[in-house]
Amino acid sequence: MAMRHSNATYRLIRRLKSVGLYMAVAVVMVYVLFPYYWAIVTSTRSAQEIYSFSLLPSLNLTNYVQLFSNAVFIGALVNSIVVALASTMIALAIGILAAYGFGRLHFAAGRYLLIAVLMISVFPQVVVLSGMFEVIGWLRLYNSPGALVVSYLILTLPFTTWILTSFIRDLPVELEEAALIDGCSRLRILTHVLLPLMWPAIASTGLLAFILSWNEFLFALTFILTDENRTVPVAIGLLTGSSRYEVPYGLLMAASVTVTLPLLVLVLIFQRKIVAGLTTGAVKG
Amino acid sequence: MASVTLKNVSKSFGVYDIIRNVDLEIGDGEFVVFVGPSGCGKSTLLRLIAGLVPVSDGAVLIGGDEVTDVPASKRGISFVFQSYALYPHMNVSRNISFALETARIGKAEIMRRVEAVAGMLKIGHLLERKPRQLSGGQRQRVAIGRALVADPEVFLFDEPLSNLDADLRTEMRFEIAKLHAEVKATMIYVTHDQTEAMTLADRIVVLNHGKVEQVGTPRELYDRPATRFVAGFLGSPKMNFAPTLLTDGRLAGPGGFSYTPGLATGTTVSEIGLRPEALTLSAQPGSDTIESTFERAEDLGHEFLCYVRIGEGLIWTVRGSGAPPAFLPGQTVHVGWRAGNLYLFDRDGQRLDHRPADRVAEEVA
């Protein structure tokens, strides 16, 4: 037992380590949170105060008043909500059905289909852009939020199916065997036996699908032509002043804070569910 | 070799007190077993001694030196984990030598020590294998080998046999006892299995809700449990208990139980206890018998267990050797007991010393 220091020395070392740990955590927190905080600060500044570097927000809500009296922004907000909700719902409904097929029913093609689904989830979006144009044209959805509901399915469906499938596979088979003996049909098993157990997984995948649809930019930029049909990310992306030096930063930050707020609330409330969804998606993949 | 001393040690996780004010003195070279139901804090207490978990309050001494804040690696201890904690990506040899590597010991010396340990534990032929290619018993030996190679003054075992099947458990129990005889180091061993506790320990520490219930040799704990908890915890099948009422110096219980103990005035008695092996069954009532209804007999070959109902919701076990008596379910039978085997517990669960009142009177006279 050579080189052992006194008990007090070790106590000091342990305390120092614990202080170091909290300092490192604090640094990470500042890095992660400060930009959003600065956006809030800027959003409460009038055009004259905007170049002040005070770290505290002014309590000036002019930018928000201006933002919410702007019909185009309100329209974009409504479009975003409608598109994200609709796309999430459809992806979940179809994903749940497919997940049962892949996870529980044995058929030869299932394995290959599932791999194909996984491959689609890593498609670069731009690759389907030309063909998607055509599909949307046929459906007469060009320049309407419906175009986004449809096209977002390529983003949301594959991973919803994937995560739900791995979740269903982990449920005990005995449950289903018991239901089969009780004379349930496959659909009834899914809706009455498995679905009630699947809510955690449905919540995680639903949240992920919602976040993905809410944030999407490329399709929303390409398939929507006019301001009144745009979603918020594109509205923010395209918001510029009359020149590079006249970008209305206060207004821009107010819009940024607003569009991020729902996600923030979801993330803080459902942190565990989101992490669970992300990790089943990746770890099992 | 070293003694281990705990002075008023407490540990809480948030609002939960896991260990409350434990004082304990473990002698040099002693084999001490911590037992208790799950959640009693026995594993935490072991980790506090190891230094894997910092104490919330109190002091830990090893070999007379205070080590309360000293890191685990500097305490001169080895730890054998319940799950063995073998590094899955390293072979057996590297698992055993990993600690030595860090201590800047020469390659030849490491080889020599690994081989010595492997020889002692009969795992020499497994040195190149990965943990997943080993059986449970082999993994257990490797884990012990890893503890042994560090040549510690104190060995700490955390339920090391709980993942093995019954046969292997008996075999490894024997090996650990042999190991203690050979290396003569202090050993502290956590288990929930009372057979392991009774067979391995020089002294047993019974823990309940983070507190020490009783410390003593296996025989002391079995014959003279300090509390109802210890009495009920040690012994298999468990001790039989029944509520009792003390009126005018006479105890009355279910099935016509009656006994007049010589007790100090003001003493309360709330429960009686009798071990299954201290009871007999007969069809005829006697002077010290409890009337009961026969429920069922189990013939285990070398012994039998009979279950009798002595009152509402109160089933007692009677144990004897040889073939079970031929009673029919529902038949009235009489359970015989003797005052020398009777345990009395007060309202706080403390055991009361007692002797029959007439005997006390005789002695006084």
Added chain:
Amino acid sequence: MTPTDRARRAETRVAWLFVAPLVVILLAVAIWPLGRTVFFAFTDAYLDNPSSYEFVGFANFVTVWEDATFWRAVRNTLVFTVVSVGIETMLGLAIALLLHRAFFGRGLVRAAILIPWAMPMVVSTRIWDWMLNDQFGLINKVLVELGIIAKGIAWTADPSLLLGVVIFIDVWVTTPFMVLLILAGLQLIPEELYEAAEVSGVPHWKRFWSITLPLVAPAIGVAMLFRTLDALRMFDLSYVLAANNANTMTMSIYARDQLIGFQDLGVGSAASTWVFLIIGLIAIVIVGLLRLDRPHH
């Protein structure tokens, strides 16, 4: 036909019914558009009237191949991918190791770390754009105050800095994803292994190299695969920060620019097809590497 065969056929039929909606939709929004993209790549169609076209063989592919801007975009994308995924992995591992420790408020910190990842990329880009503003940005202000630089740097206007800024923002946005996946991997390593190492006196750095890293490597591999495939198709960050500036143009921006900007369905589709082939090739190589890396047993 035996009863077992019949049962199996019935199950297959039911299975197809359950997956049919998925298959139909993915055919419509993924497979068919992909096929049409490849198809248009061999034509001279324009976006305003896709139905009138002639087949032009591999001409569009050659056009893209010979376009210096395309190769610039490929180079930008690869540099962006390698550097940002590299930094994200190391930073993500460091933060994951930190958050794996027990400390007061860990749950809240783990929730907070998700925020940059959950924000729309557009919003993150614009916030950082504002913070990096040459005249009024907070970053320049702080750096000047600290005496690190004499006067503000035009982070988002200087062509030589632009790709660096894009990488910097992407690291901020996507490191949380890495942290989460690596953290999940770390949580799979039994605590007892570390306790064993602690008792043996294995120092922290050696615990990291000999225990943590080998055991968390599969999780890091998967996280890097996901991030790489994601980085290779990056569009919004570069586009919002600098539109189609040649210094930050990615493959996706290039392809979309041909298609929408120039309305050239043929060349745009050929560019998209190239993008698809390049990313597919890289994906196959990475998956192959991960497989080879996996121990056989």
